[in-house]
Amino acid sequence: MPSLPRVAGTVVISKLALQRVFHNLRDAGFSLVGPTVQDGAVVLEEIARIEELPLGWTDEQEPGRYRLKSSGEPEYFGYGVGPQSWKKFLLPPRLGLYSAVKENGNWLFQPPQNSAPHYAFIGVRSCELHAISIQDRVLLSGEFRDPHYARRRERIFVLAVNCGKANSTCFCTSMKTGPRVTGGFDLALTELPQVFVIEIGSEVGSEMLRDTPWEPASAFNLSRAAQVSERAEREVERRLRTDDLPKSLYDNLEHPRWDEVATRCLSCANCTQVCPTCFCVTVEDTCNLKATAAERTRVWDSCFVLDFSHVFGGNIRPSIRSRYRQWLTHKLASWIDQFGTSGCVGCGRCITWCPVGIDLTEEVNALREKAVR
Amino acid sequence: MSVAISPADVRMMRDPMLPNPAVIRAIKPEANGISTFSMEFVDADEAAAYRFQPGQFNMLYLPGFGEVAISLSSSPVEPRVMGHTVRVAGSVTRAISRLKVGDLVGVRGPYGSSWPLEKATDKSLVIVAGGIGLAPLRPVVLSILHQRDAFGRVVLLYGARTPGDLLYTGEFDQWQKGEIEVHVTVDLGDEHWRGDVGVVPQLFYRIRVDHRQTLVLTCGPEIMMRFVIYEALARRIPKDAIVLSMERNMKCAVGFCGHCQFGPTFICKQGPVLSFAAIEPFFGKEDF
Amino acid sequence: MAEITPWQGGFLANFSPRVQEKLLSVAETFQYKAGIDVFHEGDPSLYLYIVKSGHVAVEVHIPSKGRRTILTASPGDVFGWSALVEPRIETASARAVEEAEVLGIKGGALMDLCREDSALGFEVYRALAEVIMARLIATRLQLLDVFAVG
Numbered sequence: 001m002p003s004l005p006r007v008a009g010t011v012v013i014s015k016l017a018l019q020r021v022f023h024n025l026r027d028a029g030f031s032l033v034g035p036t037v038q039d040g041a042v043v044l045e046e047i048a049r050i051e052e053l054p055l056g057w058t059d060e061q062e063p064g065r066y067r068l069k070s071s072g073e074p075e076y077f078g079y080g081v082g083p084q085s086w087k088k089f090l091l092p093p094r095l096g097l098y099s100a101v102k103e104n105g106n107w108l109f110q111p112p113q114n115s116a117p118h119y120a121f122i123g124v125r126s127c128e129l130h131a132i133s134i135q136d137r138v139l140l141s142g143e144f145r146d147p148h149y150a151r152r153r154e155r156i157f158v159l160a161v162n163c164g165k166a167n168s169t170c171f172c173t174s175m176k177t178g179p180r181v182t183g184g185f186d187l188a189l190t191e192l193p194q195v196f197v198i199e200i201g202s203e204v205g206s207e208m209l210r211d212t213p214w215e216p217a218s219a220f221n222l223s224r225a226a227q228v229s230e231r232a233e234r235e236v237e238r239r240l241r242t243d244d245l246p247k248s249l250y251d252n253l254e255h256p257r258w259d260e261v262a263t264r265c266l267s268c269a270n271c272t273q274v275c276p277t278c279f280c281v282t283v284e285d286t287c288n289l290k291a292t293a294a295e296r297t298r299v300w301d302s303c304f305v306l307d308f309s310h311v312f313g314g315n316i317r318p319s320i321r322s323r324y325r326q327w328l329t330h331k332l333a334s335w336i337d338q339f340g341t342s343g344c345v346g347c348g349r350c351i352t353w354c355p356v357g358i359d360l361t362e363e364v365n366a367l368r369e370k371a372v373r
Numbered sequence: 374m375s376v377a378i379s380p381a382d383v384r385m386m387r388d389p390m391l392p393n394p395a396v397i398r399a400i401k402p403e404a405n406g407i408s409t410f411s412m413e414f415v416d417a418d419e420a421a422a423y424r425f426q427p428g429q430f431n432m433l434y435l436p437g438f439g440e441v442a443i444s445l446s447s448s449p450v451e452p453r454v455m456g457h458t459v460r461v462a463g464s465v466t467r468a469i470s471r472l473k474v475g476d477l478v479g480v481r482g483p484y485g486s487s488w489p490l491e492k493a494t495d496k497s498l499v500i501v502a503g504g505i506g507l508a509p510l511r512p513v514v515l516s517i518l519h520q521r522d523a524f525g526r527v528v529l530l531y532g533a534r535t536p537g538d539l540l541y542t543g544e545f546d547q548w549q550k551g552e553i554e555v556h557v558t559v560d561l562g563d564e565h566w567r568g569d570v571g572v573v574p575q576l577f578y579r580i581r582v583d584h585r586q587t588l589v590l591t592c593g594p595e596i597m598m599r600f601v602i603y604e605a606l607a608r609r610i611p612k613d614a615i616v617l618s619m620e621r622n623m624k625c626a627v628g629f630c631g632h633c634q635f636g637p638t639f640i641c642k643q644g645p646v647l648s649f650a651a652i653e654p655f656f657g658k659e660d661f
Numbered sequence: 662m663a664e665i666t667p668w669q670g671g672f673l674a675n676f677s678p679r680v681q682e683k684l685l686s687v688a689e690t691f692q693y694k695a696g697i698d699v700f701h702e703g704d705p706s707l708y709l710y711i712v713k714s715g716h717v718a719v720e721v722h723i724p725s726k727g728r729r730t731i732l733t734a735s736p737g738d739v740f741g742w743s744a745l746v747e748p749r750i751e752t753a754s755a756r757a758v759e760e761a762e763v764l765g766i767k768g769g770a771l772m773d774l775c776r777e778d779s780a781l782g783f784e785v786y787r788a789l790a791e792v793i794m795a796r797l798i799a800t801r802l803q804l805l806d807v808f809a810v811g
Contacts, residue, residue: 097390100436100479106415107394107436107477140378142642144627147386154383250636253658254701280631282624287437294436296390301630308632310622312462314725322660330634337637561804595724599702600752607748657703659722 004206010217020212025120034122042082061167064357080167085276095298102292120157126178127345131276137339160185166235169348174240177345179232190225197225240361246333257366262321269302271350389627392434392479405537409458426487427512428646434479441465442623444509458508484626486646496586497526503593518551530576532558574600584609592618612650668713671737675788687770693757702754706743708765715761744768
């Protein structure tokens with residue numbers, strides 16, 4: 001048997017053998033980041049060993065509610081998406097843009113000394129892969145391209161995972177972003193009770209199985225892997241109708257529902273922080289006391305922040321109503337005109353992490369109803 | 374991965390946020406609290422290569438204070454020295470107002486869309502400006518004067534709050550000599566003012582237009598532009614022959630930060646110059 | 662004769678009974694709860710309105726500053742005259758300040774009446790001109806800012 005599986009093939013490894021894959025990734029210079037339990041949630045952090053994955057954990061998600069609990073199953077990936085997304089690494093919350101230094105009366109603008117690690121993303125779900133692809137369009141496909149994003153993006157290794165279950169807040173099937181991973185990965189895992197079934201997506205992916213005991217996947221295992229995805233798909237309950245977008249939102253900018261949701265929305269910006277496609281940023285300026293050195297730092301921003309729309313004399317969107325409307329119409333309507341796809345991947349994070357449990361699928365349906373004043 | 378960027382591609386990618394140093398060559402007071410700052414890139418090659426179209430803007434960086442988007446108000450025919458007419462509106466513009474000749478700023482640009490002068494050659498052009506809104510339209514006037522025969526009738530309707538707020542008044546004689554009809558008004562006169570008093574849209578009543586071949590270019594406070602559009606529509610000027618320049622909060626000017634969005638339009642990319650026909654569904658929507 | 666209610670003593674009192682009847686024949690009554698818009702700036706202007714009860718604020722929206730009231734219409738007052746002046750687009754918004762009932766005279770139908778019946782047309786536009794002139798004089802006074810110090 002050849003020592004490495006062929007690309008586009010599917011193999012089976014024992015679960016513990018995943019540690020060998022981690023090892024190979026480390027040796028190849030990748031920094032592994034993946035899900036781990038911290039402070040009662042599954043977050044994305046640097047990991048080295050498979051024991052750091054949330055083995056035996058599962059999650060319950062509902063509008064405004066997230067709880068981890070023991071699943072009783074020896075599963076490494078038996079939960080949905082947590083509050084963080086991979087944009088934490090590709091579009092870091094704080095990034096030095098450049099510094100300005102005064103030398104001999106001249107200002108010199110110097111690029112930052114940021115290091116861009118080679119990330120290996122462990123456990124990427126299908127909706128998250130689509131979200132990365134959506135951010136690619138925003139930051140890499142226009143007249144201007146973001147080199148900071150490009151540097152991080154170009155280097156990533158993607159070890160994707162096919163979801164084994166759906167949370168109540170998931171609606172990837174409506175957005176055609178899952179539950180099964182269909183491309184854009186180096187390796188894609190489906191977890192079965194004893195083994196991982198792994199699709200090889202690239203040469204590099206194949207390389208990472210060096211010295212790992214693997215076998216070609218049997219028809220039986222392929223069938224069981226397919227059933228895992230089918231089960232996850234059946235479990236998706238939430239739906240978002242998309243065929244009339246963007247028009248149905250553009251036509252209802254004065255609908256009374258906006259007033260109603262504004263009585264609940266706190267403008268806390270949680271949704272924009274947990275959303276894997278939200279990309280808004282701002283720039284902070286600092287300088288030393290002698291004004292001979294200054295720095296510019298890019299930081300995450302949110303359209304829910306009052307000053308986001310500040311112009312001379314005031315703010316264009318002074319009310320929560322106007323800011324919620326901006327967020328929802330951008331995410332589900334204007335994004336389509338801007339970038340050719342919806343801005344939403346149906347991951348459900350905004351629904352889970354909204355402190356008052358606002359559900360955008362419910363809001364859009366209400367906005368479609370004929371306005372009764 | 375789903376996007377094809379090669380390592381070589383990435384290495385070559387220039388950061389669009391990085392400015393270049395430029396030196397202030399001249400400062401000219403124009404009106405109450407407003408001056409034009411003319412600057413030139415320090416690097417000789419950058420200075421020689423710089424070009425812009427009327428309506429575009431640069432991002433001006435004051436280290437320690439921040440960046441601000443300011444329209445170019447100088448002549449596109451002489452692009453080497455870039456003129457920016459600046460009104461104090463916040464901490465960055467206040468820092469700019471304290472600059473002296475010889476000081477350095479960071480500049481990157483030009484960005485944004487431009488006034489469709491190519492559509493004006495077979496039409497009458499009506500330029501309607503309010504307050505500092507004349508600044509991004511001055512390059513239009515200068516371009517026309519440079520090539521007067523290429524254009525037909527050109528009218529300027531301009532107004533500001535008080536006589537002390539009017540820009541470029543010293544140039545109006547020259548513009549009129551260049552066969553540009555200039556009509557000026559103020560909202561509130563003073564004891565010396567002998568000109569018109571009234572709001573800018575009212576100046577439409579001083580001219581006659583053939584709606585079939587008139588192009589309107591307008592820039593000023595959004596509420597003024599709403600009423601200018603109203604007057605233009607009342608004269609049956611088609612929606613795609615009414616062009617305006619919009620303003621929104623800008624942090625990057627290259628479509629990454631999300632701040633300047635107006636519906637699906639990024640003011641920094643598809644704007645700031647936009648045809649009314651293109652934005653009609655959203656223009657005038659409250660708090661949008 | 663029936664007692665003239667305050668609103669009938671306003672704009673409608675300018676007209677002869679014959680003309681009043683014709684105006685009412687192309688009119689409808691609308692009710693608005695407090696805070697609800699009667700129309701929005703930029704909307705096609707379809708009706709000439711007369712306030713029957715309550716109060717309506719005519720407002721202009723200034724981006725980043727919100728809505729400013731430029732006029733308050735009381736019972737008998739007319740507003741929304743853009744319905745009779747091209748390009749027949751509302752130049753301001755109107756909002757019921759408290760629960761209000763308004764009479765809406767269909768603009769298109771009224772203009773047809775004015776064309777067919779020039780005597781009626783003259784009465785309507787003359788009455789309208791008087792209202793608009795009174796408003797203009799008031800606006801000029803506002804503009805002169807006579808209370809300003811210095």
